[in-house]
Amino acid sequence: MPEQAHDLVIRARRAITPEGERAIAVAVRDGRITAITDYDTPPAAARTVEVAADEVLLPGLVDSHVHVNDPGRSEWEGFATATRAAAAGGVTTIIDMPLNSIPPTTTVDGLEAKRAVARGNVLIDVGFWGGAVPENSGPATTKELRALHEQGVYGFKSFLSPSGVDEFGHLSPEEFRVAAEAIGEFGGVLIVHAEDPRVLDAAPPAYGRDYASFLASRPDEAEHAAIRLVIDTARATGTRCHILHLSSATALPMIRAAREEGVPLTVETCPHYLTIAAEEVPEGATQFKCCPPIRGSANRDQLWEALREGVIDCIVSDHSPSTVDLKNLDTGDFGTAWGGISGVQVGFSTVWTEASARGFPLAEVVEWMARRPAEIAGVDGKGGLVVGNDADFAVVAPDEVVRLDVAELHHRNPISAYDGRQVRGVVRATWLRGELVDPAEPKGRLLSRG
Template structure:
């Protein structure tokens, strides 16, 4: 492609940044390319040897990737719990966005909990934006929350620029963010249908959970039994029915139960406005390998059996699952109860914001899945689901957000070396393949000392 967004020949024009790569992951596939950037945006994508040049400005740069490196679009992680303000000892915007940048992520969308206050009205959104503004090392957008009694707050939040609304159908783990009853789920979807809003759902059914064995103690098998696949399957069926009835858009968060894939595929084929995500921990770990007492591996819904993991991979390959996001849900070491290993009482959440690309690529490569597909699941797909504009692809007019990735470099995760505020990781000492060598935000290398991220609005 030799034409810039104004429709003029641009090969002989100067750019603020030129990146030359033998391998670049473009929307149409992997190929050699030269990418020209001006004023933070991609304005030229040319074939190898086009000779794009930097401007005479002192800040202009030409970057040539070596043969071991691949140019990727900056990743988009639309499921991140930053917890700031209110629980910033769990994670904060500075630590979270540094970790994201170190993992090749240039945009996150922050969940409405577990911050205090939760993002359930315009006032609380304003508080969160004010806190994030001076701390963001990458770009940050925000989800709103749907809880009992705040249906009237959804449209004002929508107008204020949130990307959609999160709800739970089972206890969220924090008192200030209660779950919706089935009739409230339908009412909120009907409300959102009026202006094409998106409801993103933690789908575990309360009644199924109530009938399941109670969770306590060190045995992972007991924890797994307390959150059965049926809880997800029933809740997802309810979301599908409500989305069909209202015509609203719905998104299933952190899919764990592969048993739900057939009903999801059927709903999509029928035309129900449904999208689905899964997470690295469900694609990496299996229930069989988790030791008793290893509360680092507790998350909700839980990690399931090896056969389930393989079915989730197949759901990605066949398109039933749309995207992969982290569900980065950190806490302090104390809340993980590492000393007692009590799965019943420990906080449920796995921190992987800095590690997602390497984790997923390691497992994908074992299964013969190419890097371009992995990158799409972690960049353009979450950007599309959430509606994050000008992100997630190396395309004309998009923000010049990139990750330089060495796909064959092998390394070992050490939790103490991560940027996460609490350096507790289910992946500690795990060997992975693929390393992020540099992350570029709007044409400039991410500065890990000076925050340069922007706060994003959906509209």
């Protein structure tokens, strides 16, 4: 083979590039994209792959909000199963949340424990968020945040209300300000579960099988009050803050105003908020419970408009699994069931189904689910068909329709809010650094910021 030849060329009549959809040939050498040419003039390569006529070549998707839970709660989820599910959904990079593992990723030792169990067990690339908790967010304890930053975490997850697990405490407004100031000193980002505990405490508690009871227990104002605090803190400190899993569309005006003002703020939402409405949740169907909650159909419409306007930046799964028993399916009690939705495998299909019905092009979905998550998290070389990026691809059949079956999903525990849902768009192949992902050969890498 001539020295200048490439290892691989993938030819696609339809591909989503930063310039939009077009016919291209993508050349790969040593796991990176080395050239992009017109479809009809491919470079020489040792191997050429042709994407089928009914398929589209996408960059590998990036999911920056995934709870793997390993070590400590590996019966909830593990790196092997989580990354297999992600790969089946066209995701080639995930960033793992610092809870619900034991220990949490709030110290360098906790980060090393995560990396130890992940190493050699990941089918795709995995990075890690650190955690900002009371123990490392006091005036005398923030050195641990800097140490985690120096070890390559992508930023710091915080809760403004109880997280649901004792080992990952929530920050008071004062601790949140201290953490933001410390993180800003080294140019980090603070990502926030934004619900206010005082509003939650004042709301009626959830109980029984009626979803409306659970919805009333997590009112819009809980998000509003917490987001106000985040905006005020970002404005005062200059530290970039990122709102996780935005649920309440009525918070959008304050977010829009803050961004227009120049406050360093980014925002994500999730497939379940965009594709499911509160009116559709059956009685006792605790597989739909998550925090903040799925709200009504009018709220859903407003979230889509905010994506259209760019007020919401990206879509990520908030894959938050548990064992089946913690969902209390036998009683259907929304007050006692664990809150979390497992969606890393089905994010693309569910979002594309809804987006296409609303008139959004496939390129927009790729923007929200690949380029922008990579950019916001600071993951280099991911999220776009760009020369120099890793040769990570998803090959999808955007018009193929299937009915999702929880028994065919790869996350550890067979429970899903999407079971039985008909979706449009099937991921047929996922490539990592120029190689097809093989479930029998975990070749993913552990990533570090920078």
